[in-house]
Amino acid sequence: MNSTAADISAMENDLSALSPAAANFLPKRHKMIIDGQATDAATGETFAVVDPTSGQEIARVPQAEAVDIDTAVNAARRAFESGPWPRMKPSERERVMLKLADLLERDAVAFSEIESVNSGRTVPNARAFDVDLSVDYLRYMAGWATKIRGETFSPSVPYVPGANFFSYTLREPVGVVAAITPWNVPLGQAIWKVAPVLATGCTMVLKPAEQTPLTALRFGALLEEAGLPPGVVNIVTGFGETAGAALIEHPGVDKIAFTGSTQVGHMIAAAAATTLKRYTLELGGKSAMIVMPDADPEITIPGTAMAIFGNHGQNCCAGSRLYVHRDIFDSIVEGVINFAEGIRLGPALRADTDMGPLVSWKQRERVLGYIESGVSEGAELLTGGHGATEHGAYVQPTVLGNVRQDMQVVQEEIFGPVLVATPFDDLDDAVRQANATKYGLGASIWARDVQLVHSLIPRLQAGTVWVNTHNILDLAVPFGGVKSSGIGRELGEEAIRHHTELKTVTMAI
Numbered sequence: 001m002n003s004t005a006a007d008i009s010a011m012e013n014d015l016s017a018l019s020p021a022a023a024n025f026l027p028k029r030h031k032m033i034i035d036g037q038a039t040d041a042a043t044g045e046t047f048a049v050v051d052p053t054s055g056q057e058i059a060r061v062p063q064a065e066a067v068d069i070d071t072a073v074n075a076a077r078r079a080f081e082s083g084p085w086p087r088m089k090p091s092e093r094e095r096v097m098l099k100l101a102d103l104l105e106r107d108a109v110a111f112s113e114i115e116s117v118n119s120g121r122t123v124p125n126a127r128a129f130d131v132d133l134s135v136d137y138l139r140y141m142a143g144w145a146t147k148i149r150g151e152t153f154s155p156s157v158p159y160v161p162g163a164n165f166f167s168y169t170l171r172e173p174v175g176v177v178a179a180i181t182p183w184n185v186p187l188g189q190a191i192w193k194v195a196p197v198l199a200t201g202c203t204m205v206l207k208p209a210e211q212t213p214l215t216a217l218r219f220g221a222l223l224e225e226a227g228l229p230p231g232v233v234n235i236v237t238g239f240g241e242t243a244g245a246a247l248i249e250h251p252g253v254d255k256i257a258f259t260g261s262t263q264v265g266h267m268i269a270a271a272a273a274t275t276l277k278r279y280t281l282e283l284g285g286k287s288a289m290i291v292m293p294d295a296d297p298e299i300t301i302p303g304t305a306m307a308i309f310g311n312h313g314q315n316c317c318a319g320s321r322l323y324v325h326r327d328i329f330d331s332i333v334e335g336v337i338n339f340a341e342g343i344r345l346g347p348a349l350r351a352d353t354d355m356g357p358l359v360s361w362k363q364r365e366r367v368l369g370y371i372e373s374g375v376s377e378g379a380e381l382l383t384g385g386h387g388a389t390e391h392g393a394y395v396q397p398t399v400l401g402n403v404r405q406d407m408q409v410v411q412e413e414i415f416g417p418v419l420v421a422t423p424f425d426d427l428d429d430a431v432r433q434a435n436a437t438k439y440g441l442g443a444s445i446w447a448r449d450v451q452l453v454h455s456l457i458p459r460l461q462a463g464t465v466w467v468n469t470h471n472i473l474d475l476a477v478p479f480g481g482v483k484s485s486g487i488g489r490e491l492g493e494e495a496i497r498h499h500t501e502l503k504t505v506t507m508a509i
């Protein structure tokens, strides 16, 4: 596909449209936050952060190595062992968290724009999922700080007749948490990790993805203003194989909270085995959407289309496999194709853009490679299939038909706007196909027959089953995967459980 110079500039962000706060922040040479101090990497090395609409450098950040990770973990350790944070009254921690939420809300425009330029997602998308939800999650988790509690027991202890005992449990902070986050919803993912750490009185080192570190660093600038003691939240920037690997292996870390690829999830489980660190893993997905013959097309067509094309398909729980009953397959798939063709690709900052570029040129190549592999194995390209320009990391919303279960495009997580569509003949066939990947993050059922829906839910291997909707997450509702999609749950009370250890106390009375 040939692009003219005019096409190319039309697909690049116009950075002069940024608010002064975002424009002033972006071009800086940024620093990490370690022990409350703005800190360079020990080597002084930095790396570039780019705008995926143009491939242009927009900022530079420190390139942390093992030595910097050591400094950051030691700061978190000191803050945990002897700092005020874990010893503060829960209501004091709650107040600091509420202040942090207020500050994030105050600077919402700058955060949304910085995230949009860096990640390629539109400003309203970044505003909703990185900023507004993060503000809400800090407030939600602030409420938990005062509600962490154990249980009481009246033990019988039959082998000590005549004696009486009383037992209770305490929920104590798990300790120093290493949080490693991906680039798809950068600030949102970071706050999913930060909020339960703060509520439970833990301390942490956060390493955002190397592609999208800017909003985490901007968030770091709010910590002191909110009254957070130094060393409680340390933010380091660096590459996965170096900074990330040093963090997961560090003996000063008590728990790893990771969101990212299943491949790195395996490495974390292996690294944790030597010290029995705790870990929660939110990994890849290949979520199935099952459309029954009685499904309402008015809901199902836009719902399933947005399940894959929302956030450019860069969602771990994206509905990337569509299974439709053969009776309505053609009409549903045609509707989804029309929806895809109506999506306006363009630069993230432009108000009439529905979908920006993918996060990076590398990700664009990866996604296009998957599409090519599907087509070469016999899949039919029903729409899309190309980068929209030779410039910028754009990929057209794509639907593939005529796929087989053994194809890579059906089995592997593409993490881009690519849907595979397959007809099914009966419910057993649908369930068999839906469960036939190594993943188990989400699944959705599109149907009106409530009894059928209830009978289907237990048969699906997934951490979340949606009905007549997809990708709906709430801060109070646990989220996570089964099979190779992860271990543990984020959000809600589950996040509190995963950041605390139970201590049992038994006393003779």
Ligand code: ADP
Pocket: 180, 181, 182, 183, 207, 208, 209, 210, 238, 239, 240, 241, 243, 244, 245, 246, 248, 259, 260, 261, 262, 264, 267
């Ligand atoms: P993706 O392929 O989508 O970038 P990754 O799992 O590679 O997913 O990245 C998610 C996060 O994991 C990023 O913050 C990245 O730096 C980090 N990461 C990548 N490789 C490693 C590793 N070997 N050890 C620890 N963290 C890693």
